[in-house]
Amino acid sequence: MRRFVPVVLSIALMVPALLRAQTGESVYQFLELPMSTVAASQGGQSVASPVSDLNLVFHNPALLGADLHNQFAVGYLNYIADINAGSAAYAREINANSRWMAGVRYVDYGTMPWTSPSNELLGETTAQDLALTGTYAWTLSPYWQAGGSFNLLYSVLDEYTSAAVAVDLGVYYRSPDKLTSFGMTLMHLGSQIVRYDDTYEAMPWDIRLGLSRKLEHAPLRFNVTAQHLNQRSMTYLNEENLNNLSWSEQLFTRVIGGVDFLPSDNFMLSLGYNYRRVRELGIAQRTFFGGFSAGMMLRIKQMTAAASYARYHAGGNSLQMTLSFNASVFGL
Numbered sequence: 001m002r003r004f005v006p007v008v009l010s011i012a013l014m015v016p017a018l019l020r021a022q023t024g025e026s027v028y029q030f031l032e033l034p035m036s037t038v039a040a041s042q043g044g045q046s047v048a049s050p051v052s053d054l055n056l057v058f059h060n061p062a063l064l065g066a067d068l069h070n071q072f073a074v075g076y077l078n079y080i081a082d083i084n085a086g087s088a089a090y091a092r093e094i095n096a097n098s099r100w101m102a103g104v105r106y107v108d109y110g111t112m113p114w115t116s117p118s119n120e121l122l123g124e125t126t127a128q129d130l131a132l133t134g135t136y137a138w139t140l141s142p143y144w145q146a147g148g149s150f151n152l153l154y155s156v157l158d159e160y161t162s163a164a165v166a167v168d169l170g171v172y173y174r175s176p177d178k179l180t181s182f183g184m185t186l187m188h189l190g191s192q193i194v195r196y197d198d199t200y201e202a203m204p205w206d207i208r209l210g211l212s213r214k215l216e217h218a219p220l221r222f223n224v225t226a227q228h229l230n231q232r233s234m235t236y237l238n239e240e241n242l243n244n245l246s247w248s249e250q251l252f253t254r255v256i257g258g259v260d261f262l263p264s265d266n267f268m269l270s271l272g273y274n275y276r277r278v279r280e281l282g283i284a285q286r287t288f289f290g291g292f293s294a295g296m297m298l299r300i301k302q303m304t305a306a307a308s309y310a311r312y313h314a315g316g317n318s319l320q321m322t323l324s325f326n327a328s329v330f331g332l
Contacts, residue, residue, distance in 0.1 A: 027201035028153055028164060030107045030129040031188055035059070035075055035087045037306040037322045041295025043256030043272030044310070045225045048183035048210030050174060051260075051268070051297070053306070054089050054324055057101055057135055060185045060210075061147030062172035064101050064137035069093040073324035080312060082110035089133075090327070101135040114158070125158040145172045151188075157196060166190030166203055183210040206230060214262075221260040223272075228254050253279065258293075266299040270308075277312070295320075302326040 034040040036055035047060040054073040056063045068091045077085040089103035109127040116122055130153070137147030149168040155161065170185040187206045195201070207229040214221040258272035271294050278291035295308030303325040311317050 026204040027162065027192065027196075028129065028131075028155065028166075028188070029204055030085070030105075031131065031151075031153075031166075031204060033077065033079070033085055033107070034308075034320070035077075035105055037075070037295050037308040037320050038270065038297065040077075040308040040310055040320050041270035041272055041293050042223050042258030042260075043225065043274040043291075043293055044277070045208060045227050045256060046210060046223060046258075047170065047185050047208050047225060048172065048181045048212045049223060050178070050181045050212060053297075053304075053322075054091055054101070055087060055322055057089065057091070057137075057147075057149075058087065058103065058105065058133065060170040060172060060183050060208075061135045061137055061149040061168050062145045062170035062183065062185075064091060064099050064135055064147050065145065066093060066096075066099065066139075068101075069099065070327045071324055072327050073322060075320065075322040077318060077320040079107075079318050084108050084110070091135075096139075098136065098138040101133075101137075103133040103135070105131040105133070127157045128155070130154045143173055143176065146170070147172075151190070153190075155196075160196040161194065162192060162196045162201075163194040164190055164192045164203065177216075179214045179216060181212045184208070219262040221262060223258045223260065224255060225257075226255050252276075268297040270295045270297075302329050 034044050035058040036046065036053055038049055038051050038053050038056055039046040039059050042049065045059060046056060049056060052067045054068050054071045055075055070092060072090045073088070075087040079085055085107040087103060087105045089101055091099060091101040093099050107129040111124045111126055113121060114123045114125040132152040133149050135147060135149040137145060139145055147170050151166040151168065153164040153166060166188045167190055168185060168187050169189070170183060172181065172183045174181045185208045187208065188203045189205050190203050192201060206227060208225060208227045209229065210223070210225040212221060212223045252275040254276070256272060256274045258270055261269040271292065274291045274293065293308060293310035295306065297304060297306040306322045308320045309317060
């Protein structure tokens with residue numbers, strides 16, 4: 001606990017300076033993509049899920065628990081059109097109270113037409129995003145964990161490149177009966193160090209809170225995550241539209257929910273709903289079912305396979321898959 005006090009003080013001193021730097025449009029929006037099928041199936045974000053999933057560490061560094069020692073995980077997301085995203089991560093225990101993880105995330109936007117201002121076709125161009133992540137997490141008490149991630153970001157848009165550094169900070173609590181868990185994160189705190197051009201673009205920093213509760217006598221667990229708590233208005237809403245929203249709509253644009261069905265320790269089905277996604281898919285033609293996502297997870301010995309389905313764009317659906325295993329199966 002003595003080590004935790006300086007960390008909290010450092011965060012308190014660092015956050016105001018970072019907030020003053022957030023001017024202009026935010027960049028590196030690929031960091032908002034779910035890297036975990038658990039998070040994807042629960043609506044797109046999860047900072048408090050007790051599921052043993054290494055990919056969840058990308059959503060809350062404090063979820064790097066002792067149960068993830070020597071775990072290796074890879075993931076793939078077939079996003080929109082020919083846009084593809086993926087991740088890979090490996091975790092290892094330092095001692096009984098601390099652990100580290102190294103991970104990578106990428107997004108490949110495929111090939112796009114390259115045209116002149118007069119719409120003359122000049123050829124094709126490409127774009128990619130990359131994030132290298134190092135995470136350290138430690139146990140504060142039998143019920144509390146804390147963690148932090150340092151991210152190196154690199155982006156290529158045709159002939160333009162950009163680089164940045166960002167920090168993720170999180171805490172996680174799980175009750176003694178293991179039925180309730182809570183998480184809180186400060187995500188993407190940082191700054192561009194190389195700009196695309198002369199314009200500074202702010203990081204998409206975010207404050208998130210999450211709560212997970214399993215029923216004591218039923219195989220159901222409910223999950224709620226509140227995100228974008230640092231924003232008064234959302235990216236798809238202008239100030240006029242925001243003022244016309246009811247208080248309940250303003251709340252639900254920031255809150256996503258999900259439920260897990262747990263018939264056994266080795267199998268899980270998940271269903272989530274994201275109201276904000278419904279609004280973003282089309283104000284005039286949105287449907288209630290557009291915000292739903294679903295997923296499953298299956299464990300066989302020391303290997304876990306998972307898949308999720310979601311609709312991120314009006315033009316199509318997205319399928320995400322992850323595979324994780326203990327490296328000891330390969331003698332590591």
